[in-house]
Amino acid sequence: MLEPLQEPFMQRALAEVVLIGVAGGALGCWVVFYGLSYAAESLAHSLFPGLVLAAIAGAPLLLGATPAVVVAALAIALGARVVGVSREAAVAVVVTTMFGLGVLLALSPQSPPGVEALLFGDPFGVTDADLAAAAALAALVLLSLGLLHGRLLVVGFDRGAARALGVSPALADAALLVLLAAATVVAVQGLGNLLVVAVFVGPAAAARQLADRMLPTMLIATLVAVLAGVAGLYLSYSAGTAGGASVALAIVAVYLLSLPLGRWFAAHRSATPSAEATIA
Amino acid sequence: MQDRLLIEASDLAAGYDGTPAISGITFSLRSGQRLALLGSNGGGKTTLLRAVLGELRVFGGTLRVSAACGTVPQTERSRLDYPVSALDVATMGALAALPWWRRPGRREREAAGRALERVGLGSLAGETFGRLSGGQRQRVLIARALVRDAGVLLLDEPFSGLDRPSGERLEALIGELTSEGRGVVIATHDLEQARACDLVLCIAGRQIACGPPDEVLADVGVLEATYGGAIVELPGGGGRAILPPHHHHH
Ligand SMILES: Nc1ncnc2c1ncn2[C@@H]1O[C@H](COP(=O)(O)OP(=O)(O)O)[C@@H](O)[C@H]1O
Ligand SMILES: [Mg+2]
Numbered sequence: 001m002l003e004p005l006q007e008p009f010m011q012r013a014l015a016e017v018v019l020i021g022v023a024g025g026a027l028g029c030w031v032v033f034y035g036l037s038y039a040a041e042s043l044a045h046s047l048f049p050g051l052v053l054a055a056i057a058g059a060p061l062l063l064g065a066t067p068a069v070v071v072a073a074l075a076i077a078l079g080a081r082v083v084g085v086s087r088e089a090a091v092a093v094v095v096t097t098m099f100g101l102g103v104l105l106a107l108s109p110q111s112p113p114g115v116e117a118l119l120f121g122d123p124f125g126v127t128d129a130d131l132a133a134a135a136a137l138a139a140l141v142l143l144s145l146g147l148l149h150g151r152l153l154v155v156g157f158d159r160g161a162a163r164a165l166g167v168s169p170a171l172a173d174a175a176l177l178v179l180l181a182a183a184t185v186v187a188v189q190g191l192g193n194l195l196v197v198a199v200f201v202g203p204a205a206a207a208r209q210l211a212d213r214m215l216p217t218m219l220i221a222t223l224v225a226v227l228a229g230v231a232g233l234y235l236s237y238s239a240g241t242a243g244g245a246s247v248a249l250a251i252v253a254v255y256l257l258s259l260p261l262g263r264w265f266a267a268h269r270s271a272t273p274s275a276e277a278t279i280a
Numbered sequence: 281m282q283d284r285l286l287i288e289a290s291d292l293a294a295g296y297d298g299t300p301a302i303s304g305i306t307f308s309l310r311s312g313q314r315l316a317l318l319g320s321n322g323g324g325k326t327t328l329l330r331a332v333l334g335e336l337r338v339f340g341g342t343l344r345v346s347a348a349c350g351t352v353p354q355t356e357r358s359r360l361d362y363p364v365s366a367l368d369v370a371t372m373g374a375l376a377a378l379p380w381w382r383r384p385g386r387r388e389r390e391a392a393g394r395a396l397e398r399v400g401l402g403s404l405a406g407e408t409f410g411r412l413s414g415g416q417r418q419r420v421l422i423a424r425a426l427v428r429d430a431g432v433l434l435l436d437e438p439f440s441g442l443d444r445p446s447g448e449r450l451e452a453l454i455g456e457l458t459s460e461g462r463g464v465v466i467a468t469h470d471l472e473q474a475r476a477c478d479l480v481l482c483i484a485g486r487q488i489a490c491g492p493p494d495e496v497l498a499d500v501g502v503l504e505a506t507y508g509g510a511i512v513e514l515p516g517g518g519g520r521a522i523l524p525p526h527h528h529h530h
Contacts, residue, residue, distance in 0.1 A: 147383075149383055150383045150384055151375065153372065156359075157359065160330065160333065163333065163334045164348065164349045165372055165373065165376055165424075166377075167376075208363070212363050212408050213363050213364070214364065214368075
């Protein structure tokens with residue numbers, strides 16, 4: 001059990017999945033409650049050309065991912081302003097274009113081997129610099145979520161009344177999307193382009209079954225994401241399966257497990273009308 | 281608070297995506313007044329309330345709202361599966377008074393607790409919002425408006441779907457709120473209730489009439505224009521009633 005921990009690459013991989021779990025689990029709850037799962041997936045796919053360019057240049061993936069996210073976000077914002085184009089259509093066009101561009105780049109002769117790691121993730125390949133950047137971004141995500149908690153709660157609950165309560169829905173959306181972009185950039189290294197959305201949606205969907213206040217939901221989602229990440233790494237280490245896919249698989253397994261647990265929890269809850277303290 | 285002008289609309293037009301859903305709306309609401317908003321389904325009652333809330337763009341005319349607004353929406357726009365307690369919802373009313381980096385703390389939660397006591401829900405503060413009854417949820421939202429110290433309450437068909445005791449309880453609460461000098465706008469289909477208000481505003485896409493109930497409701501032409509003719513005279517001088525669109529005589 002402890003033996004793999006001797007390996008520096010395993011230590012870094014563990015640190016990476018913990019960071020991913022912390023940034024992705026908590027934020028994922030807002031992604032799910034705001035109905036942003038599709039946006040999360042789109043953002044991740046839009047990163048692809050940036051990742052490929054970084055790989056070709058031998059630069060840290062973060063350096064490629066960050067400008068790609070900004071370009072995609074701007075393109076979506078501008079695209080949705082064109083008369084007759086819905087936001088959804090704008091997202092679809094931008095994402096397909098960006099992803100296609102990434103594939104073209106990946107198939108070019110300059111492309112280094114191992115591009116599939118960009119698609120499916122390689123938690124065992126993270127460097128210390130990657131980790132430091134991921135840690136900084138994860139801290140930013142957590143700090144922002146802490147500061148904005150009350151406001152995010154209002155907008156998610158009743159968007160129409162938010163303005164009258166002194167909260168701008170547009171600002172809450174924008175803040176959430178920026179944080180989502182930051183967390184995606186962190187997580188894409190470990191989970192890859194195609195699987196990264198799992199860490200936002202899976203743990204949050206599981207936690208939602210198990211808690212009926214916001215903070216406990218976020219706490220459980222974070223725990224689920226971290227534990228599934230660690231379990232996935234061990235699976236990958238011992239069975240030789242792909243790292244990113246193993247983590248994604250573990251997340252899905254926890255989600256499936258949460259369904260019967262959630263039913264039990266709901267039944268138990270309605271049997272004891274709560275006088276429980278509230279913390280959300 | 282005495283006799284303050286809370287809302288002033290003049291030839292207001294508002295709506296969605298460039299096309300106004302309501303136009304020519306002119307009225308004013310002063311502190312302590314109760315205004316009934318009458319109109320058939322699709323007449324624009326909810327649209328007007330959303331415009332007052334600042335949720336919709338104003339296409340024409342002017343709208344001045346000089347008090348904080350509290351709102352009790354018509355349908356459950358707020359999500360019932362949302363993981364919040366009644367106390368959490370009431371506490372949302374405290375945000376506007378806090379700088380953006382501050383979260384509501386103990387003081388705010390205590391204020392929210394007192395507001396819930398006031399609407400008779402002190403014992404249910406810890407209950408999940410989505411598990412409360414419809415009438416209880418409305419009172420939680422009123423508590424939230426009290427925490428916000430809203431000068432205006434916008435209630436969108438608050439009596440639809442309430443049983444009689446809940447309706448009476450809400451009625452009494454509304455009476456208390458206006459006697460404190462708050463203004464209340466009630467979108468309703470109930471002419472009896474409109475009669476008990478200080479002002480009646482009839483809309484059917486555009487404004488049909490606005491004024492004291494004994495003037496506006498006495499005019500059959502106004503009611504017909506508002507409801508498209510589906511008015512019946514109650515026997516024995518009992519006044520007039522509106523037939524809901526799906527209702528048929530047998
Ligand atoms: N979100 C919306 N987008 C576009 N049109 C809307 C929207 N909501 C309502 N409308 C239109 O505005 C008009 C007034 O609707 P509404 O204000 O809901 O009426 P009421 O509340 O009196 O039943 C209707 O024609 C309706 O179709
Ligand atoms: Mg309505």
